[in-house]
Amino acid sequence: MDVKEKKTAYIEMKTSLPGPQAQQLLERRMASIPRGPFNTVPTFAAKGEGALLTDVDGNTFIDFAGAIGSLNVGHCPPKVVEALKAQLDRYLHPCFHVMMYEPYVALAEKLNELTPGDHRKKTFFLNSGAEAVENAVKIARKYTGRRAVISFERGFHGRTYMAMSLTSKVKPYKNGFGPFAPDTYKMPYPYYYRAPGGMSEDEVDDQILQKFDDFFLAEVPGEDVAAVILEPVQGEGGFVIPSTRFIKGVRRICDKYGILLIADEVQTGFGRTGRMFAMEHHGVVPDLMTMSKSIAAGLPISAVTGRAEIMDAPGVGEIGGTYGGSPLGCVAALQVIAMLEEERLAERAIAIGATVSERFLTLQQEFGCIGDVRTLGAMSAVELVKDPVSRTPDKELTARILQEAHQHGVIVMSAGIYGNVIRILSPLVITDEQLAEGLDVLEAAFRACSS
Numbered sequence: 001m002d003v004k005e006k007k008t009a010y011i012e013m014k015t016s017l018p019g020p021q022a023q024q025l026l027e028r029r030m031a032s033i034p035r036g037p038f039n040t041v042p043t044f045a046a047k048g049e050g051a052l053l054t055d056v057d058g059n060t061f062i063d064f065a066g067a068i069g070s071l072n073v074g075h076c077p078p079k080v081v082e083a084l085k086a087q088l089d090r091y092l093h094p095c096f097h098v099m100m101y102e103p104y105v106a107l108a109e110k111l112n113e114l115t116p117g118d119h120r121k122k123t124f125f126l127n128s129g130a131e132a133v134e135n136a137v138k139i140a141r142k143y144t145g146r147r148a149v150i151s152f153e154r155g156f157h158g159r160t161y162m163a164m165s166l167t168s169k170v171k172p173y174k175n176g177f178g179p180f181a182p183d184t185y186k187m188p189y190p191y192y193y194r195a196p197g198g199m200s201e202d203e204v205d206d207q208i209l210q211k212f213d214d215f216f217l218a219e220v221p222g223e224d225v226a227a228v229i230l231e232p233v234q235g236e237g238g239f240v241i242p243s244t245r246f247i248k249g250v251r252r253i254c255d256k257y258g259i260l261l262i263a264d265e266v267q268t269g270f271g272r273t274g275r276m277f278a279m280e281h282h283g284v285v286p287d288l289m290t291m292s293k294s295i296a297a298g299l300p301i302s303a304v305t306g307r308a309e310i311m312d313a314p315g316v317g318e319i320g321g322t323y324g325g326s327p328l329g330c331v332a333a334l335q336v337i338a339m340l341e342e343e344r345l346a347e348r349a350i351a352i353g354a355t356v357s358e359r360f361l362t363l364q365q366e367f368g369c370i371g372d373v374r375t376l377g378a379m380s381a382v383e384l385v386k387d388p389v390s391r392t393p394d395k396e397l398t399a400r401i402l403q404e405a406h407q408h409g410v411i412v413m414s415a416g417i418y419g420n421v422i423r424i425l426s427p428l429v430i431t432d433e434q435l436a437e438g439l440d441v442l443e444a445a446f447r448a449c450s451s
Contacts, residue, residue, distance in 0.1 A: 010052060010434050011409030011441065012060040018042040019057025038172075040065060040413055041406045048075025051430035053411065062438040064412040066425040069235070069267045072294035072349075073339045074427035080297045080335045087331045096125075096325055103330035107303075110337055114276055115305045117285035122311035125303050125325025129266035129292035130158025132302040133229070135319055136288045137162055139304065140227035140260045143313035148225040150215075150259075152189035154237030154417050157229065157264055166229060169236065169417050185219060187211060189234060190242045193372040193383065194391065205246040212253050222257030227288070232278035235267035238416030239374050239381030239423055247282040260287040260310065266302070267379075270294040270336065271346040271428055274353065274377030281376065297336050301329030345428040349378035352435060356380040356424055359439045367450055369397055380424040381415065393418035397449060404445035410438045 018026050022043040043055040051074055054060045066072065073080065087103075096104050108123040115121065126132050137149055151157065151166040158164065159173060165180035167173050174180070188208045195204045216222040228250060234240040254261045263286035268278035272294065275281055279289070287310060292302035300323075304311070340346065353375040360382050364370040371385035384401075386392040398420045405412050415423040422442075426435065 008409065008437055010060065010062055010437055012058070013407070013409050014058045017059070017407055019055065019059060021056040025056065041411055050074040051427045051434050059409070061409050061411050062426075062430075062434050062441070064410055064424045064426045064438055064442075066294075066427050067298055068293070068413070069272060069425040070293040070298045072270050072272055072345065072428045073297050073336050074429040075298075077297055077335070077339060077429070079339060080332050083331045083335045084299075084328055087327055091327060093323070093326055093328075095322055097320055097322070101327055101330075103327050103334065104325045107325070107330045107333050110334065111291070111303055111305050114337070115289055116277060116279050117307075119285075120308040121305055122308045123303055123305040124311070124319060125301055125330070126321055127300045127323055127326075128158070128302050129264075129290065130160040130163040131321070131324075132266065132290035132292055132304050133157045133163045133166065133262075133264060134160055136229070136262050136290050136304050136306075137166075137227060138319060139306065139310060139314060140262065140288065142318070143310045144226045144258070144260060146224050146226035148183045148185060148220045150185050150187055150225060150228045152230055152234075153186050154189055154191070154234050154240065155186075155229075155231055155264075156234070156236035157231075157266075183220075185215070187215065189230070189237070189240065190246050191238075191240050192243075193374075201243050202245065205243055205249060208246065209249040209253065216257070222253075222259065225257060225259045227260040227262050228254055229262040229264055231264045231266075231268065232282065233268050233273060233376055233379055235379075235423075236415055238383065238418075238421040239376075239379055241374055241376050244282040244284075247279075247284050251284045254287075262286060262288045262290065264290050266290055266292045271340045271349055272377055272425070273379050274346055274350040276340070276346060278376065295336065296329045296332035299326075299329045299332045301326060301333060343429075346377070348428050352378040352426065352428065352430065353380050355432075355435055356439065359443065363443060363446060367446055369394060369446075369450055378424075378426065378428060382422045383416065384420045384422065393420035395419040398422060400449040401442075401445045404448055405442055408441050408445065410441040410445075412442065 025044045046056045047054045051063050053063045111123045112121040153168050155168050157166040162181045165184040190204050192201050263279050265277050269291045288306035357375045360373045368388050369384050372383040374381045384394045384398045386394045415421045
């Protein structure tokens, strides 16, 4: 079915991309902004509401990217906007390090309550996910007195120096920016779809977990490792979902050697996977957790939450930042959490994921290019290959399908170390009708590009 011939209820494409006004802005963007910051669609936003985005030329899109997972509660949720307007009339930024303010304390209390584990916790705030990762590592090293930090292949933890060192994908994130932070090491992470032929999930897990013992013998002794940091679902790495058995195995290794476990929930947190935090699926409690993205409906704020005795290891002035935990971010985050709880959006995530999976598992029977369909809650991905036997990644087809979808009103992004994964991060407030319409466009894009 040609999407051009299908009557749409929400999508309205008045121009091709970029439209005339977007083209003018694009020329200004190219003249004044470095090429480094990437852009998914060649146009500019004018208005956002729920799961819809309208550009400066009047084109209305269904948003399956959600600002890279930052908008679980959607664009411009009214309760968040109302809280922000009220805060603007009080004060903008006295800086928590100069004069404290109650929303910072209230949000810390809420995250201490919500995050996994019934132990005593403390929380402090920064601006971005990368900053949260940097500070979690600082705290872990300070508390343990150890030097080494282990992350995982295909993991993504940010673009600042330490976060980039922990990140695994070379291009575009690390190429030419070295040398990197010392005493950072990488271990394999389960990727069951690409496991050697015949290996079961348990065998994959066992093989990787065994490598920790080899690593402690060959590289760094366990007693010199401060922390292991992992994403409970790898985001930029391709929405790769590990088994509970693997996550528990890492926890046991950390416990054996006195290593802190840091859960990077920047992309997986706040209802995305069908739980408030993805670690809850595994019944594993981390020592430290990093959060950002959907914490505040797109406002720049991040958090590190952890065991109180660990969080108190740094002395006064050793952690913090001028803009960390801005009042606007804090009040927005409190409203986001209220929305997630009151509207049961984690449950909604499960329904969204089921719909997406059903659609693409059906299409998989028709299209040999769909190698794997992976979903945890509303964290959904489709991996594209040249054929189902060789499983050779098809980055080019992925790019064509995305471009086709963009031109027909669906904003969607790729992921994965091979660039061959289509990831869906629609706001959890998306309606059934909007979700179906967006999936119709994606299906039509598959048909147009795979024929």
